[in-house]
Amino acid sequence: xxxxxxxxxxxxxxxxxxxxxxxxxxxxxxxxxxxxxxxxxxxxxxxxxxxxxxxxxxxxxxxxxxxxxxxxxxxxxxxxxxxxxxxxxxxxxxxxxxxxxxxxxxxxxxxxxxxxxxxxxxxxxxxxxxxxxxxxxxxxxxxxxxxxxxxxxxxxxxxxxxxxxxxxxxxxxxxxxxxxxxxxxxxxxxxxxxxxxxxxxxxxxxxxxxxxxxxxxxxxxxxxxxxxxxxxxxxxxxxxxxxxxxxxxxxxxxxxxxxxxxxxxxxxxxxxxxxxxxxxxxxxxxxxxxxxxxxxxxxxxxxxxxxxxxxxxxxxxxxxxxxxxxxxxxxxxxxxxxxxxxxxxxxx
Numbered sequence: 532x533x534x535x536x537x538x539x540x541x542x543x544x545x546x547x548x549x550x551x552x553x554x555x556x557x558x559x560x561x562x563x564x565x566x567x568x569x570x571x572x573x574x575x576x577x578x579x580x581x582x583x584x585x586x587x588x589x590x591x592x593x594x595x596x597x598x599x600x601x602x603x604x605x606x607x608x609x610x611x612x613x614x615x616x617x618x619x620x621x622x623x624x625x626x627x628x629x630x631x632x633x634x635x636x637x638x639x640x641x642x643x644x645x646x647x648x649x650x651x652x653x654x655x656x657x658x659x660x661x662x663x664x665x666x667x668x669x670x671x672x673x674x675x676x677x678x679x680x681x682x683x684x685x686x687x688x689x690x691x692x693x694x695x696x697x698x699x700x701x702x703x704x705x706x707x708x709x710x711x712x713x714x715x716x717x718x719x720x721x722x723x724x725x726x727x728x729x730x731x732x733x734x735x736x737x738x739x740x741x742x743x744x745x746x747x748x749x750x751x752x753x754x755x756x757x758x759x760x761x762x763x764x765x766x767x768x769x770x771x772x773x774x775x776x777x778x779x780x781x782x783x784x785x786x787x788x789x790x791x792x793x794x795x796x797x798x799x800x801x802x803x804x805x806x807x808x809x810x811x812x813x814x815x816x817x818x819x820x821x822x823x824x825x826x827x828x829x830x831x832x833x834x835x836x837x838x839x840x841x842x843x844x845x846x847x848x849x850x851x852x853x854x855x856x857x858x859x860x861x862x863x864x865x866x867x868x869x870x871x872x873x874x875x876x877x878x879x
Contacts, residue, residue, distance in 0.1 A: 570595030574808045575622040577601045577608055582828050583626065589824075590815050596808050605632030605713070605796075612641050612800075620800035624809040626667070629713035633664040633796035634862030643799040643806060649814040656858065657794050657837040666794035667816065667825060669833035671848060672718040673768040673790060675753060675775075676782045680762040689763060691788040692722060696737035703762035704741050705752040710869050712749040713793065714767040720868060721791025724856045736875060744879045757781065770830030770844060785847065789854040793861065794837070795829075 574596050576587065587598045601621070603611070605628035611621060620641070625633070636642050637659065646662040658665040674689070681688060686699055695704060709716035723731035746752065752764030753772065757779050766772055768783055768790075776783045797816070799809045815821060819841050826834040826843035834843040836850050 567595035569805075569808050569811065572805055572808055573597045573599055574624060574805050574812060575599045575601065576624045576626050577603050577622045578626040579604065579628055583825075586816070586821065586824055586828065587812075589821070590812050593815070594808070594811060596805075596811075605629050608632065609635060609639075612636065613639065620803055622800060623803035623805040624812060625796065625798045625800060627795050627797070629670075629716070630664070630666070630794040630796045630858070631713075631716075631862035631865050633659075633798055636798065637661075637663040638862075641801055643801045643803065645799055645810055645813060647810060647814060649817045652817050652838050654837055654839065664796045664798040665813070666837050667797050667834075668795050668829055668831050668837060669792045669853075670714055670717060670767050670769075670795055670831075671785075671790050671792045671833065671853070672714055672721065672765065673783065673785045675756050675764045675766050675772060676784060677756050677759055677762050678780055678782055680756075680759055684762065686762060688782070690784060690786065692734075692786045693788055695741065695763070696734065698741070700763065701741045702743050704738070705755050705761040705764040706742055706745055707749050707752060707765070708745040708747055709872060711747055714749060715765065716865065716869070717793035718765055718791045719872065720793075720861060720864070721789070721854045721856055723868070725789055725791075725854045732871070732875075735872075739876055739879075742876075742879065745876060768846070768848070770846060773846060785852055790848065790852045791854050792833075792856065794858070 576598060578600060579602070581600060581602065584600070587600075590596065591598050608625060608628070609632055615621065625636075633642070642663045644662040645665075650658060650662065650665055653665050657669070676688060680686075680703070684703070686703070689695060689700070694700075707715045709719045719735065722734060725731070726734055752761070753766050753775065755761050756764035757775060768785065772783050775781065797813065799806055799813075803809060816825065817838070822834045822838055822841045823843060826832065826841075830844070832844040832846040832848050835841045836848075836853070
């Protein structure tokens with residue numbers, strides 16, 4: 532009798548093992564199939580840099596989708612989309628760039644909605660309330676200082692935006708034209724939001740008195756302060772800025788009276804042929820491990836600000852440092868701000 536029981540248990544064990552093995556095989560097969568759900572499809576991406584390729588390659592490996600890149604500025608994207616009369620857009624996904632362009636694209640009915648639950652991981656103030664765009668991070672503005680130039684000219688270290696109005700810094704401040712630099716425009720707009728229109732424009736008139744000319748390239752302030760041509764440069768603050776400062780005896784400063792910021796947009800084009808693939812990529816991007824990887828690529832520590840709980844870089848920025856801005860007017864007020872700016876600075 533005992534031998535019969537042992538035999539029964541053995542038979543049941545074999546059957547159970549077979550069921551588990553079969554289930555495991557079917558589950559693995561299903562996962563494998565899901566991982567390659569977009570095999571044979573192509574995701575066309577408009578982006579500002581090819582530095583994001585490792586993240587898209589990871590997505591491609593996981594889903595089977597082929598990814599094609601187009602490098603284009605936000606202004607070029609808008610111009611091409613408006614000029615193209617066909618219903619089919621030039622790409623599926625718009626990845627990176629100043630949010631004012633995304634806001635304009637929304638108003639021009641060029642974007643598709645994405646109200647998936649994954650998008651709601653992003654804090655409300657950093658995504659479109661109607662679901663047409665979201666942020667992948669923030670660009671923040673501050674300044675870089677050449678310590679040797681300050682020492683040689685016996686100038687104090689500036690620590691705030693208000694310091695830049697001091698007469699002793701006349702001719703020592705470098706800034707890019709906000710009409711060509713998204714970071715410069717974000718700084719101008721942020722200060723106006725913080726101080727209010729009257730006090731804000733009075734502030735910029737004082738700073739303008741200390742600036743000899745405005746660069747037509749966004750990277751000039753960093754480069755010209757590094758070379759010693761200027762003492763202070765208004766820049767986007769990121770990991771690269773801190774590395775450059777360490778290598779060249781410079782100092783990067785988050786101004787004590789607030790840090791201006793602008794979201795870096797992500798959106799899906801209306802009528803995109805691979806719209807589902809684009810939505811899948813956004814869900815993929817918003818996974819914590821991929822947001823962390825994105826933070827490393829961008830060299831910024833703002834991912835943990837737009838998505839609470841994400842562990843990104845630590846460059847010393849705190850959420851409380853950010854200026855309270857009216858993002859709803861970031862795009863709609865841009866042209867009027869730039870017109871007033873051009874009138875104020877003249878032919879500098």
